[in-house]
Ligand SMILES: [Zn+2]
């Protein structure tokens with residue numbers, strides 16, 4: 001039933017892989033536009049994919065506005081004017097999660113337009129917890145580096161990735177969303193899925209295609225593509241990279257959370273995926289499977305390294321993992337991320353072995 005994964009637009013796919021400028025603005029469906037917003041980054045991804053939605057009253061809503069900068073604000077307002085509307089029609093800004101490339105511009109949009117900012121309730125708690133942790137960050141980083149067995153010469157590089165990736169200010173949203181809520185978008189049924197793992201309050205959005213809707217014009221001419229529902233995945237499911245886990249501060253077992261979140265997408269396998277980076281695609285089932293496989297393979301790799309050396313530090317284990325770039329080439333943010341991913345897989349394995357009542361010694 002569900003076919004292989006493929007890009008909806010070849011132009012979007014080549015823009016992502018070619019390293020050139022962003023893909024052009026695209027009309028996803030009537031009333032839904034894609035706006036690629038540049039983000040400063042040495043590596044992929046180089047753009048946040050923002051989405052502009054128009055409701056049945058002509059008002060506007062944004063999903064993931066991108067990083068906070070003047071150009072992104074101008075690009076969004078330019079798109080709004082190009083569809084014959086104006087920024088004052090912006091009603092809500094929904095961010096899938098707290099990272100600055102998704103939530104960054106939300107505060108400025110609120111100030112400039114009066115739009116309400118919406119995030120998941122658990123994400124609001126994570127934002128405040130990260131802000132509260134900031135004053136002790138340097139001491140916490142040092143303590144953690146020691147616990148992970150990081151050689152003294154490498155410790156300075158390891159400022160907390162979660163704190164660094166997060167929106168910097170103790171941001172307070174206007175609307176706190178829960179799993180299964182409908183967004184306040186008149187005339188459209190856009191439902192919230194709580195999909196933790198990348199961050200504790202990450203959310204995805206589902207818009208099913210309602211067949212009984214009278215479109216007024218063009219009835220009966222819907223193509224197959226237009227009959228698909230829309231699945232906004234943020235950083236949960238991406239076409240070209242695998243998201244890091246546990247990048248929103250304290251969480252008990254981000255690996256387990258993330259795998260469960262992937263599972264929760266199964267009912268939407270034939271939807272068009274509107275991710276937070278990369279390009280739009282269909283064939284979600286294949287990408288879900290590849291992504292699950294990536295994380296399970298890493299878990300198995302770390303389990304084998306741990307079996308071979310049960311007393312090994314996080315640093316030692318991480319140095320044995322086959323990272324794409326090679327462990328010896330990782331530094332700064334990427335090194336910290338690799339260590340953090342390793343620590344989370346170790347915690348996940350520990351919880352799994354604690355919950356299975358096997359007698360030791362197998
Ligand atoms: Zn993210």
Ligand SMILES: [Zn+2]
Pocket residue numbers: 099101102235276277
């Ligand atoms: Zn992102």
